[in-house]
Amino acid sequence: MEAFAFHKYEGLGNDFIIVEADRDDAVPAAVAKALCDRRFGIGGDGILLLLPPTSSGARGRMRVINADGSVPEMCGNGLRCAVLYAARVQGVAEGEILFDTDAGKKPCLIDDRDGRGLVTVDMGPIRVDDDITLDLGDGEPWTFTPADAGNPHVITTRAASRADIDAVGPRVATHSRFPAGTNVEFAVYRKGAVDLVVWERGVGLTLACGTGACATVAVGVRKGLISVNEEVAVNLPGGPLSIKLRDDGHAIMRGPARHVFSGTLTELPPG
C-alpha cells in the first residue's frame, strides 16, 4: 500500500477522516470500515473523500463513506469539515465557496477569521412527506415523518428513552419500508429550539447530524411548530447547530468545524 495523508476533522463530535483523492473508488468500502474503527483504526463516523470539482465555480467535491462502508448522498457536518479543510488549504479565511456533493452543488460561507471554523451552508430544499406508522411488533406503533435532505430521514416526536433509541433506531434504519435504509431522528420541539438525537444509517448513534437537523426543522415548519425564516437552535448531544428554513424552502445550516489531528497512514489497519 502507498502511504497517504489524512486529516481528522469533527463537527459537533460527528467525526470524519478527510482524504484527498482523484477517483471515487480511492478508498474501498472495506478499507473505509477499517479506518473508521475506533480501536484498530483511526476512528471516525465516516470518510470524506475530497475530489476535484465537477461543476463550474466549485472548489472541490465531497464524497462521503459511512463507517460501515456504505456511501450516502450527503452529509451536513461532513460538508462543513470538508469545506473548512479546503478553505485552509487554499488560504481562504472568509467568503463564499461552492462545493460539489453527490446531492448537488452547495454554496458555503466560511468565517475562519482567527481560526473560528464557522461554516454556513445552503443545504438546498428539504422534501417532507406524509406521516407513516411502523408496527415494530412490540408495543405501540411508532409514527414518523419522512424528510429528504439529499439523504433520507424519518423524524418522530414520540418521547424516547436512550433504551428506546438503541432498540428502535437500528430497526427503523434497516426496516423493509426503506429499501435504501434511513437515518432516524428522535426530536423534542420547544419554543425556538429542538432537542435531537440521531441514529444514523450506516453509523449508529452519533453526536450530531447536519442533514438530520435540517430535516427535523423542515418537519417542524410543516407541522406548524417552527416558523419559516426562524433561526432555530437544534441541540444535539455534541452541541447546538443553527438551522433556518427559508421561505424558498432551502435549509440554511450554520455551525462549527474543527481540525483534530493529521497523520500519514503507512499500513492498513486489520479488518
Ligand SMILES: N[C@@H](CCC[C@H](N)C(=O)O)C(=O)O
Ligand atoms: N452525519 C451526517 C449524515 C451522514 C450520512 C448518513 N449516515 C446517511 O447514511 O445518510 C450529517 O451531518 O448530515
